[in-house]
Amino acid sequence: MNWKTMMTATLLVVSLTACGTTNTKDAGTQEPASKYPEKPITVVAPSGAGGGWDKTARSLTKVLGATKLVDKTMTVENKPGGGGAVFLAAYATEDKNNPYKLFVSSPPILINNLKKEGNSPFGYKDTTPLAQLTKDYGAIAVSADSKYNDLKSLIDDIKADPTKLTFAGGSAPGSMDHLISILPAFKSGIDPKSVKYLSYDGGGEAIAALLGNNADAIGTDVSSLGSYLKAGKIKILAVTSTERLGGDFKDVPTLKELGIDAEFTIWRGVFGPKEMTKDELSYWDGKLKALSENEEWKKELQSNDWQSEYKNSADFASFLASQESVVKELLTALGMQK
Structure with a gap:
């Protein structure tokens, strides 16, 4: 009996030890919890200072830091060239x-x-779209001392002699500011290729060119013009929104009001690298959604004349696919598609 008892006890100990060993091994093979982010984060504005990208990047990092939604240091870098x-x-x-x-x-x-x-051979599919945050609209503006007080007189002069007027923009030929600049002329029956466009590395430089009389007009995002309008340095002749904007822009007509059947919405969003992990993507999905609902962010939107338009990563990617078709159609109409 003693021998049998000892054997039973030994087998029980071996069995329990084996079970314990198996559990320990299984636990050891589990993926460790993500610690991302563990170091400072850089947000790049692919332009010079003063334009919409620069302002968006700085507002984004400021509010994420001030609200402690992100507890790591966030800095902004400007990387101008070729409209991004x-x-x-x-x-x-x-x-x-x-x-x-x-x-x-x-x-x-x-x-x-x-x-x-x-x-560029690269596009949004070479990135991970993280979130759309805002929407904005295009605008056509001239300096405060310009002879043009309405868009019709500007368009009439372009029709008479396109070589005598120059539009400035903060991005390369064929890009957003260029499309905004030529849109009213194109919709008024003018060959868009005849409209002179001078590109600068960022909205700040383009505005400086306008105010320095190196350009006759500017096509850009309306939100970047607010401070210049308040200071009495410019006149905005039209905006590309579907309806009149409020606040400081309430007296600016839309293109449609002026008989020009055109509109242009400028969305802005945040992107990450193509090979982000699920944990990294999940982190930003949560943080950027929380940002969109935060009162400090809403105040930032108001101070910059931006409108909130939040889409999470999945919805933003779907939206970009649909927008790609819209842009391709516009470029085709202008003879600029590849």
Whole structure:
């Protein structure tokens, strides 16, 4: 009996030890909980200072930090060149798995990839769309001392002699500011290729050109013009929204009001590298949704004349696919598609 008892006890101990060993091994093979982010994060504005991308990147990092939604240091870098195309080429190849570098963009990420001349081989599919945050509209503006007080007189002079007027914009030919600049002329029966367009590396430089009398008009996003309008430095002749905007822009007519059947919405969003992990994507899905609902962010939108338009990562990617078709149609109409 003693022998049998000892054998039973020994087998029981071996069995329990084996079970314990198996559980320990299984637990050890589980993926460790993600600690992302563990170091500072950079948000790139692919333009010079002063334009819509720059302002969006700075507002984004400011509010995420101030509200403690992100507890790591966030800094903004300006990477101008080619309306964002120069930055994206480097990002898509050198930072495709770097989750500590994000960037902001808008329709140029589609336009640069679809246009014929100076096009980029890279587009939104070489990134991970994280969220759309805002929507904005285009505007045609002139300096305060310009002889033009309405869009019709400007269009009439372009019709008479397109070579005598120059539009400035903060992005490359064929990109967003260029499309906004030529849109009213094109819809008024003018060959868009005849409209002179001078590109600068960012909205700030384009505005400086306008105020320095190096350009006759500017086509750009309306939100970047608010401070200049308040200061009495410019006149905005028209906006590309479907309805009149409020606040400081309440007296500015839409293109449709002026008999020009056109509109142009400027969305802005945040992008990450193509090879983000599920945990990294989930982190930003949560943080950017929380940002969109935060009161400090809503105040930031108001101060910059932006309208909230939040889409999460999945919805934003679907939206970009549909927008790609819209942009391709517009570029085709202008003879600029690749």
